[in-house]
Every structure is written in C-alpha cells, then in structure tokens.
Amino acid sequence: MSGHQHQHGHGHHHGHVPAADFDWDALADHLEREAELRAPAVAAAAQWLRALPGADGAAVRRVLDVGSGPGVVAGQLADAFPEAEVVAVDQSAALLERARARSGGRLGVQQADLPAEFDKLGEADLIWSGNAIHHLGDQQAALTSLAGLLRPGGVLAVAERGLPLRYLPRDFGLxxxxxxxRLDAAHEDGFSTMRAxxxxxxxxxxDWPAMLGRAGLVPGGTRTFLVxxxxxxxxxxxxxxxxQLSRLRDQLAGTLDPEDRAxxxxxxxxxxxxxxxxxPDAFYLSATTVHTARRP
Incomplete structure (x- = not known):
C-alpha cells in the first residue's frame, strides 16, 4: 500500500509490488514533483486539521502518514504539528529512505506491508492517509484498522478522490x-479493474463519512482544497x-480511439x-477532498 498517487490521477502507478527491475528513484522523482505541486492544498488541509477538536497542537504528540511515499506530505504535517513526532509509513523502503533524506532526519519512518502489518504502527493522535486506502482490497477493514490505532479523541483524516486534474481547455486545437x-472515462474503467x-x-x-462511522469513529467534517x-x-x-501523459500512454493507449491516441x-x-x-494554454487545476473523523 503506497498512497503517493494523487486522487483520480491519470497515468499513475498502481499496486506497488517491489520488483528488482522497478525504477523506484524515477517513481520517487515523479511523486515528489506531484506532491510539491499539490503542496498549497495540503498545507491548507493541515491547518484545518490543527483547528479540529482533538487535533489541536497541544494534544497531538504522534502523527502517522500512512502511505507516505517520499515524505512530502509528512514534512508538511511536521511543519503544522512541530510539537509532535511525525512518522512516514510505507511499504517501500526506498521511498522511506527518500523521505528520511528529504526531511534531514526530522521524520521517523516505518516500513509496513499493509493490511497485514497495521499492528506495527503503534498509537497516534492524528493519522493522515492520502490516496492510499484505495490500494487495499477491503477499504472498510483498512479504515477500521486505522481507527483502532487512534488514541481517545484522536483524528483520522482520509484524502480520497476530489476532482480530476485539468490541464488544457476543453478544445485546445488538437x-x-x-x-x-474521455481520458477520465478510460481511467475510471482502469481504476475499477485495479480495485477488482x-x-x-x-x-x-x-461514502467515506459513512465508512468512517462504521469504523467506530464520529465523522468530523469534509473539506475540499483547491490546487x-x-x-x-x-x-x-x-x-x-x-x-503523467507518458504513463497514461503506456496504460490506456489500447483503449483510446486512433484520433485520441494521435x-x-x-x-x-x-x-x-x-x-x-x-x-501557452497549459495549466494545472485539481482539488483534494479530505474526510475527517474522531475517536470518541
């Protein structure tokens, strides 16, 4: 489970199965650049989390970023909660080493193969999981496992979906x-296949708030942050x-009609x-949706 893909992101790598020939460094570069583009939204989300009951700075002693990738978001959480120990959690030791190096040792790291090793993570006052739960077969069971790691009053923040990335006008002359x-539709079919x-x-x-409720938590609100x-x-x-478009070509070219391939x-x-x-008409516009819930 590695949650370093942006939600509804086209052409991102799904299902991080460690392989000798997989280029983790190239993936880390890609994921870092994506997270840096999305940093303003995550920074705003972190400040919102700080203001939630149970997640104020004084109460938060330990933060987990579950599915952290190369640690960009974990570093932002450390900025927002400077009093806390912040731990990046991922299945990839290579990406965790990148997170440790990026942060100058400020972040803790924990390698864990999820869902089997949730019990390795220890207790936390705040848990962030960004676009990682959808990489686990039983999403409800994953949320319930994360809920079980929260200390009383602790907050779980799950960033999933939001709005698809837009980067060109509807009609851009090609x-x-x-x-x-049409790429969105092809991506959704591929996403469903990946999940299945x-x-x-x-x-x-x-329905993420309902799922958080079934995990035994009290939903604490949902907000969306613009990129x-x-x-x-x-x-x-x-x-x-x-x-992103190059990855998309690799993944979806067979499902696109000849005109769209061209x-x-x-x-x-x-x-x-x-x-x-x-x-000159390229831009980058998306939105990150964060669902929160608190352990009673």
Whole structure:
C-alpha cells in the first residue's frame, strides 16, 4: 500500500509490488514533483486539521502518514504539528529512505506491508492517509484498522478522490474536443479493474463519512482544497504533466480511439509547439477532498 498517487490521477502507478527491475528513484522523482505541486492544498488541509477538536497542537504528540511515499506530505504535517513526532509509513523502503533524506532526519519512518502489518504502527493522535486506502482490497477493514490505532479523541483524516486534474481547455486545437473527459472515462474503467484485482477485493459504496462511522469513529467534517497553478505554467509542472501523459500512454493507449491516441502523441512531442512542454494554454487545476473523523 503506497498512497503517493494523487486522487483520480491519470497515468499513475498502481499496486506497488517491489520488483528488482522497478525504477523506484524515477517513481520517487515523479511523486515528489506531484506532491510539491499539490503542496498549497495540503498545507491548507493541515491547518484545518490543527483547528479540529482533538487535533489541536497541544494534544497531538504522534502523527502517522500512512502511505507516505517520499515524505512530502509528512514534512508538511511536521511543519503544522512541530510539537509532535511525525512518522512516514510505507511499504517501500526506498521511498522511506527518500523521505528520511528529504526531511534531514526530522521524520521517523516505518516500513509496513499493509493490511497485514497495521499492528506495527503503534498509537497516534492524528493519522493522515492520502490516496492510499484505495490500494487495499477491503477499504472498510483498512479504515477500521486505522481507527483502532487512534488514541481517545484522536483524528483520522482520509484524502480520497476530489476532482480530476485539468490541464488544457476543453478544445485546445488538437483532435476532437473533450479529450480529457474521455481520458477520465478510460481511467475510471482502469481504476475499477485495479480495485477488482486487489487481494481481498470488496465492493464498497465509497461514502467515506459513512465508512468512517462504521469504523467506530464520529465523522468530523469534509473539506475540499483547491490546487490552482494558472497558465503560463512553470517548467517543473510541465515536466510533471509530460510524465503523467507518458504513463497514461503506456496504460490506456489500447483503449483510446486512433484520433485520441494521435492527440496524446502530439501532446507528448518534446520539440513541437503543440506539446505540453511548450503550450501557452497549459495549466494545472485539481482539488483534494479530505474526510475527517474522531475517536470518541
């Protein structure tokens, strides 16, 4: 379980099965860049969490980021809760080493293969899990396990879904208008297939507040935080979009019609003005939704 994918993100890596030939460093670069683009939304979410009953600074002594990836969000949680011990939790030792290095040793790290090793994580006053629960077959059981780690009064914050990324106008002069909506539809089918193939896959109506209630918690509110980088887009964001589109080509090319495949190739062209690396109309707009609940 690694929750370093942005919600509803196109072309991200699903199901981190450690393999000798998997390029973890390349993935870490991609995940870091994505998390840095989304940092303003997470910072706002962290300040909201600080204001929730049970999560005020004085009461929070230990924070877990479950599915932390390379530790960008965990570092932001450490900024928001400077009095607390903040621990990044992931199944990838390579990504946790990146988190430790990024933070200059400020973060604790804990390798855990979830859902089998929830009991390794210890108690916490605040648990953040961003786009990680959907990588576990039984999402309700995962929430119940996380709820069991909370100290009385502690808060669980689950960032899942939100709004899909938008980065070009509806009609951007290549192919048929509505290209991104068709990518969304293909991605949703792929996401459903990914979920169905997980060990212990369990169908669930993804009503997150209701699921948190069934985990024995008291829902504490849901808020959505905007990620808005307008055109003209800076080079790092363009490079990230290029990487996302490249992953998307690998994953979805077989499901796209020829016209949309040609549009995708044109966006990936590195030297052409039609490419995402050079277009003046490229932007980065998305939204992160955070659901919270408190242990009585």
């Amino acid at each position: 192919g048929r208008a509505g290209f991104q909506a 193939e997980l060990p212990g896959a369990t169908a669930e109506v993804e 808005d980088h307008p055109a003209p887009l800076a080079r790092p964001a363009r490079e990230h979009l290029h990487a 549009t995708l190739e044109a966006l990936l062209a590195e030297d052409a003005p039609t490419g995402i690396l050079h277009r």
